[in-house]
Amino acid sequence: MNEQPLPDIAAQATHHDLPLDWVGMAGIALPIRLADAAVTASVDIGVSLDDAGARGIHMSRLYLAAQRLVHQPLNVPAVLQVLDDCLSSHQELSDSATLTLRGEVPLKRPALVSPLNGWKGYPFELRARQDGRGVNIELQVEVGYSSTCPCSAALARQLIQQRFAWDFPDQQVDYSSVLDWLGSTQGIVATPHSQRSTATLQLRLAPGCVELPVLALIDSAEHALGTPVQTAVKRADEQAFALANGQNLMFCEDAARRLHKALYQLPQVSALRLRVVHAESLHAHDAVAESSWNWS
Numbered sequence: 001m002n003e004q005p006l007p008d009i010a011a012q013a014t015h016h017d018l019p020l021d022w023v024g025m026a027g028i029a030l031p032i033r034l035a036d037a038a039v040t041a042s043v044d045i046g047v048s049l050d051d052a053g054a055r056g057i058h059m060s061r062l063y064l065a066a067q068r069l070v071h072q073p074l075n076v077p078a079v080l081q082v083l084d085d086c087l088s089s090h091q092e093l094s095d096s097a098t099l100t101l102r103g104e105v106p107l108k109r110p111a112l113v114s115p116l117n118g119w120k121g122y123p124f125e126l127r128a129r130q131d132g133r134g135v136n137i138e139l140q141v142e143v144g145y146s147s148t149c150p151c152s153a154a155l156a157r158q159l160i161q162q163r164f165a166w167d168f169p170d171q172q173v174d175y176s177s178v179l180d181w182l183g184s185t186q187g188i189v190a191t192p193h194s195q196r197s198t199a200t201l202q203l204r205l206a207p208g209c210v211e212l213p214v215l216a217l218i219d220s221a222e223h224a225l226g227t228p229v230q231t232a233v234k235r236a237d238e239q240a241f242a243l244a245n246g247q248n249l250m251f252c253e254d255a256a257r258r259l260h261k262a263l264y265q266l267p268q269v270s271a272l273r274l275r276v277v278h279a280e281s282l283h284a285h286d287a288v289a290e291s292s293w294n295w296s
């Protein structure tokens, strides 16, 4: 061990005389627990450097503050404790602290019909900030779903009707011929386009919220959307999915409105912002809708 005192450059003064909005570390790997699952989060943690004459902040103190979260359930008190540690270890230097965690939370989801289940990863981001105005915590989750275009479905139905009129010109039609025709690609000549779609949901947590409403948010969104992407799929599940999609036609505007109404009702929400992206198979570009409430 070095017997000599170690130079402490961060503690020196600077001649620049300029405060900084944010100084910290980005991309710290941290094993945490979220929604009862083990998650490796990528963490950004930092403070403002309000002392214009101080050379630097103390990175190690922020790193150690974040270590509090290791293997612990991520909740509001734990986040507040970390922010508090950041500020109390930077008295005289910093007025605000931020903590951001990103990762993917794995959730077990059942199949639609068969007794199978599988795992789905939901990307999340938690952003927390403490400053002179108080604490602000935002939770963001991404949910994947399937959307079938209602216009395309109507256009396909029209083509099927026209084909029917062509193939069965007589008003008197034979039942078994029609049944066969319905099961053929010659009869059902067109299918609507559908797409894998993504909803990015951001909530600002209401005061008094203790647990992060990750499950409530995802369940509520998937229920509102009706056709979340599946995990384990047998043919029976795929058929049920086809039926669900056929009865759940939606533009991106429909998806955004449904989600807004569903999330608005969650008691843990004081503000929300959402964006849905339908990765169109019709276009080489996406159809996108956004909505917000009380968000500034």
Ligand SMILES: Nc1nc2c(ncn2[C@@H]2O[C@H](COP(=O)(O)OP(=O)(O)OP(=O)(O)O)[C@@H](O)[C@H]2O)c(=O)[nH]1
Binding pocket: 008, 009, 010, 055, 056, 057, 058, 059, 060, 061
């Ligand atoms: N402020 C700052 N520190 C950096 C940077 N890059 C690396 N470090 C190092 O981060 C290490 C930890 O800094 P401190 O937390 O001040 O370490 P310390 O002085 O041993 O810890 P304390 O006694 O708690 O202040 C130091 O060795 C710094 O040189 C940087 O860009 N800015």
